[in-house]
Amino acid sequence: MLKSLFALLLIGMLSSGLSPNAAQAHPKRVVKVLPRGHVVVHAGKVRYHYHAGVFYRPVRGGFVVVRAPVGAIxxxxxxxxxxxxxxxxxxxxxxxxxxxxxxxxxxxxxxxxxxxxxx
Known part of the structure; x- marks a missing residue:
C-alpha cells in the first residue's frame, strides 16, 4: 500500500513539473500548471517560462517543456x-x-x- 502511494505521489510530481531534472530530460512533455516561482524570459521575440533550469512554452492545454533557447537570459x-x-x-x-x-x-x-x- 505504501509503495503504491509513493508511486502515485512520484507520478504526480513528475506530471506537474516539480522535478526539473526529469522535465529537462524529456522535452516536449506537456504540463498543465507551471511551477510556483517561474519567471518569464525571452529569447529574441519568443516568450518562455523558466524555473529551476527548465524552459516552457505555452500550448493548448498547458505548457510544453522545451530545450533551453540560446539567447535566453x-x-x-x-x-x-x-x-x-x-x-x-x-x-x-x-x-x-x-x-x-x-x-x-x-x-x-x-x-x-x-x-x-x-x-
Missing part, C-alpha cells in the same frame, strides 16, 4: 550547476545547458549560450 542558475572554464572564460553548466554570466538591467544574470558559437 535567466535571473538565477538552477541548483546543481557546475563551473566550467573554456578559453579563460567562466561558464556554468546544468543538464548540458551552458550559461554565461552577464550584467542585465543592472543585475547579474545568465545568458544561455551555445559554446560552439560562443568560442
Amino acid at each position: 535567466v535571473p538565477v542558475l538552477p541548483v546543481g550547476y557546475r563551473v566550467v572554464h573554456v578559453h579563460g572564460r567562466v561558464y556554468y553548466c546544468h543538464n548540458g545547458v551552458y550559461y554565461r554570466p552577464i550584467w542585465h538591467r543592472g543585475r547579474r544574470a545568465y545568458l544561455v549560450v551555445d559554446l560552439h558559437l560562443d568560442l
